[in-house]
Amino acid sequence: MVKTDAQPGDYVEVHLMHKIYDGFLLESPESEKETVLFKLNNGYNIGLNKKDVVKIVVKKKYSPVQEKFETHFDSSKPNIAIVMTGGTIANRLDSKTGGVAPLTTPENLFKFYPEIFDKVNVIKVVVPFMKASESMNFSDWKKIAKLVSELINDTNIQGVIVTHGTDTLHYTSSALTFMLRNLNKPVVLTYSQRSSDRASSDANLNLKCASIVATSKIAEVVLVGHATTSDDFCFVMRGTKVRKMHSSRRDTFRTINSKPIAKVYENSLEILGEFNSKKENFQKCIYDGSFFEKVALLKFYPGQDPTILDYYVKNGYKGIIIEGTGLGHVAINSESKMGWDKKLKEVISKGLTVCITTQCVFGKVDAYVYSNLRKLNNSGVIFLDDMISETAFVKLGWVLGHPEWAKDKKLIREKMLENISGEFSERLEE
Numbered sequence: 001m002v003k004t005d006a007q008p009g010d011y012v013e014v015h016l017m018h019k020i021y022d023g024f025l026l027e028s029p030e031s032e033k034e035t036v037l038f039k040l041n042n043g044y045n046i047g048l049n050k051k052d053v054v055k056i057v058v059k060k061k062y063s064p065v066q067e068k069f070e071t072h073f074d075s076s077k078p079n080i081a082i083v084m085t086g087g088t089i090a091n092r093l094d095s096k097t098g099g100v101a102p103l104t105t106p107e108n109l110f111k112f113y114p115e116i117f118d119k120v121n122v123i124k125v126v127v128p129f130m131k132a133s134e135s136m137n138f139s140d141w142k143k144i145a146k147l148v149s150e151l152i153n154d155t156n157i158q159g160v161i162v163t164h165g166t167d168t169l170h171y172t173s174s175a176l177t178f179m180l181r182n183l184n185k186p187v188v189l190t191y192s193q194r195s196s197d198r199a200s201s202d203a204n205l206n207l208k209c210a211s212i213v214a215t216s217k218i219a220e221v222v223l224v225g226h227a228t229t230s231d232d233f234c235f236v237m238r239g240t241k242v243r244k245m246h247s248s249r250r251d252t253f254r255t256i257n258s259k260p261i262a263k264v265y266e267n268s269l270e271i272l273g274e275f276n277s278k279k280e281n282f283q284k285c286i287y288d289g290s291f292f293e294k295v296a297l298l299k300f301y302p303g304q305d306p307t308i309l310d311y312y313v314k315n316g317y318k319g320i321i322i323e324g325t326g327l328g329h330v331a332i333n334s335e336s337k338m339g340w341d342k343k344l345k346e347v348i349s350k351g352l353t354v355c356i357t358t359q360c361v362f363g364k365v366d367a368y369v370y371s372n373l374r375k376l377n378n379s380g381v382i383f384l385d386d387m388i389s390e391t392a393f394v395k396l397g398w399v400l401g402h403p404e405w406a407k408d409k410k411l412i413r414e415k416m417l418e419n420i421s422g423e424f425s426e427r428l429e430e
Contacts, residue, residue, distance in 0.1 A: 009062025087165025089192035133165030141175035159214030173239035290401030328365030
């Protein structure tokens with residue numbers, strides 16, 4: 001390869017013998033010093049052997065200076081707040097590395113997503129932390145919920161948008177639904193599967209649709225995201241009835257056993273189902289961040305040894321959600337060491353609350369269809385009907401976090417079976 005003054009971050013033309021590539025030159029790690037790395041205009045990174053490169057022409061030098069972006073308040077538009085927690089939607093391309101880096105200031109966020117101001121004034125942006133969603137836990141849910149409750153109780157703010165990574169977004173939506181009591185304004189979680197530098201990014205439509213929902217009469221915690229792989233409209237999905245269903249598609253989130261609350265387009269909202277509506281009189285949102293962290297989510301599989309439950313008892317766990325097969329089955333055989341019914345009775349007698357959901361995702365569990373299910377029910381487990389497993393996990397931690405409920409097995413059962421935040425469906429929908 002001929003010598004060049006091109007530096008990582010420069011926009012360049014890379015000339016081969018019979019082909020020219022355009023893109024951003026990237027830093028090469030020590031293990032790939034014989035490779036020219038750069039990002040193509042379509043967003044993909046590629047590498048070329050230096051021996052095959054004829055020349056590199058610099059078209060534009062890298063500049064780390066950010067443009068200044070100012071927002072203008074329009075008194076005719078409603079006011080919202082945004083809570084940024086991380087994820088792809090809050091990242092931008094790093095031209096030097098080819099990866100993405102967080103948008104660490106509100107000005108950067110506004111620079112990349114100016115269209116959100118077409119409908120609303122964003123009068124407050126708060127960044128409690130910037131985390132990948134797989135790294136979040138119950139303490140982060142509490143922090144977000146407390147912050148959102150304070151913003152919601154500001155009479156100048158009509159609704160709140162929370163930007164978040166996709167992987168555990170449905171856990172957070174469930175947590176906020178239980179932790180924000182007496183909610184009388186929209187709390188809208190949204191996301192992006194693809195970063196803002198890519199032409200196929202879903203961030204812009206999701207944010208524009210989220211801003212419409214944040215100023216609507218839907219007084220619930222909802223998730224807003226692409227309804228199809230095209231940029232045509234988004235679904236509005238209840239926080240306790242939604243789940244990530246695909247690792248990379250833009251329409252990854254789907255409502256489970258219920259209909260979406262609404263379709264939302266860039267300029268309109270089409271209601272599809274029932275929802276909690278805003279009340280005219282001002283109601284203060286109550287933050288209830290009670291949560292007991294020693295809860296677990298366990299998937300049953302064929303041949304699984306039930307003594308695994310002893311681990312949870314020994315380590316101070318007070319609750320566990322078991323994803324059973326089909327209608328909620330686990331292996332039942334009191335005479336066999338692999339039978340779960342005897343072990344379940346034992347651990348429940350020691351104070352462990354055990355709830356059953358289905359690993360089928362769609363449908364519900366039923367304690368009375370088969371004799372084995374009735375035996376399982378007699379052991380003291382709680383069958384959670386059509387509740388999503390992730391929602392059940394969050395709800396169990398929240399219920400056990402209240403000492404006045406946690407000390408009474410009967411109260412725990414009553415609360416787990418109470419439809420507190422729309423976690424149960426009155427009727428199962430496709």
